[in-house]
Amino acid sequence: MKTRYLLLLAPLLFLAACQSDTPAEEPAPLPGAALYRVTFEATWSASTHANFPYGAHFSPPMGLSHRADGLIYRPGQLASKGIKDMAELGHNGFLRTEINALRGSGAALRLLDGAGGFNSPGTFTDTIRLDADHPLLAVVTMIAPSPDWFAALEAENLLVDGQWVARRSVPARAYDAGTDSGPSFTAPNQPTTPAEPIRPLLLPPATGMAPATAPPWASGTWSASTKGRPGYRPSRWSRACWMRWRAAGGNTTSAGTRCSAAARACRARNRLWKA
Ligand SMILES: [Ca+2]
Numbered sequence: 281m282k283t284r285y286l287l288l289l290a291p292l293l294f295l296a297a298c299q300s301d302t303p304a305e306e307p308a309p310l311p312g313a314a315l316y317r318v319t320f321e322a323t324w325s326a327s328t329h330a331n332f333p334y335g336a337h338f339s340p341p342m343g344l345s346h347r348a349d350g351l352i353y354r355p356g357q358l359a360s361k362g363i364k365d366m367a368e369l370g371h372n373g374f375l376r377t378e379i380n381a382l383r384g385s386g387a388a389l390r391l392l393d394g395a396g397g398f399n400s401p402g403t404f405t406d407t408i409r410l411d412a413d414h415p416l417l418a419v420v421t422m423i424a425p426s427p428d429w430f431a432a433l434e435a436e437n438l439l440v441d442g443q444w445v446a447r448r449s450v451p452a453r454a455y456d457a458g459t460d461s462g463p464s465f466t467a468p469n470q471p472t473t474p475a476e477p478i479r480p481l482l483l484p485p486a487t488g489m490a491p492a493t494a495p496p497w498a499s500g501t502w503s504a505s506t507k508g509r510p511g512y513r514p515s516r517w518s519r520a521c522w523m524r525w526r527a528a529g530g531n532t533t534s535a536g537t538r539c540s541a542a543a544r545a546c547r548a549r550n551r552l553w554k555a
């Protein structure tokens with residue numbers, strides 16, 4: 281008798297739970313992969329920096345989605361061959377190999393491989409996939425012409441409290457790779473021997489003013505994107521609903537008509553999000 285009573289009550293309890301808009305005893309499911317649109321907006325121009333050179337541009341950007349241990353450079357440490365070539369020449373061959381090695385070790389997920397350089401001011405856009413194990417995004421590109429200077433959008437964590445950030449804009453940072461001692465944008469090659477650590481770019485020819493007030497060279501914007509729906513992210517409610525639907529074994533009959541429709545919508549959204 282008692283068992284029968286519970287069986288009768290169970291669907292009612294489930295329906296009541298599904299209609300609640302303050303769910304949450306269940307742990308939130310781990311977020312799936314996320315696709316981000318990366319926009320690198322170069323703002324470097326004659327009106328932002330002194331000594332703006334003829335033909336100012338940025339080299340084909342290279343980026344990666346990665347873990348905390350998947351950095352392609354560290355300020356205060358020596359540049360890799362890949363960072364040196366990118367910063368001095370805009371050549372990405374070695375950097376591509378280094379990023380692919382990080383992918384092979386599991387420290388990086390995807391490679392963002394810019395097809396070409398672009399003038400400054402100007403804009404570059406591309407997309408890259410992240411997942412919960414690799415929620416950081418970094419992009420580097422040579423400031424050109426220059427001895428060994430590069431701009432970076434670095435190690436932005438886009439997974440905060442279990443939610444993908446819908447959109448974030450950050451100023452690019454500028455670095456001296458420590459491999460060429462040229463003091464101006466168009467100085468001839470002057471290899472730095474031995475090489476010096478990567479450090480923030482604060483040379484007067486580059487800033488034209490006090491470093492503390494130097495404007496950024498560029499800014500980057502990350503926008504979550506799912507099948508042409510930029511900015512979409514699953515709501516707290518849809519996650520809880522999907523969890524309940526899954527807990528019911530996907531049984532739409534026992535879940536009730538109203539809950540089933542909501543669960544199907546949750547499931548469809550979840551599928552989109554994981555695409
Ligand atoms: Ca240098």
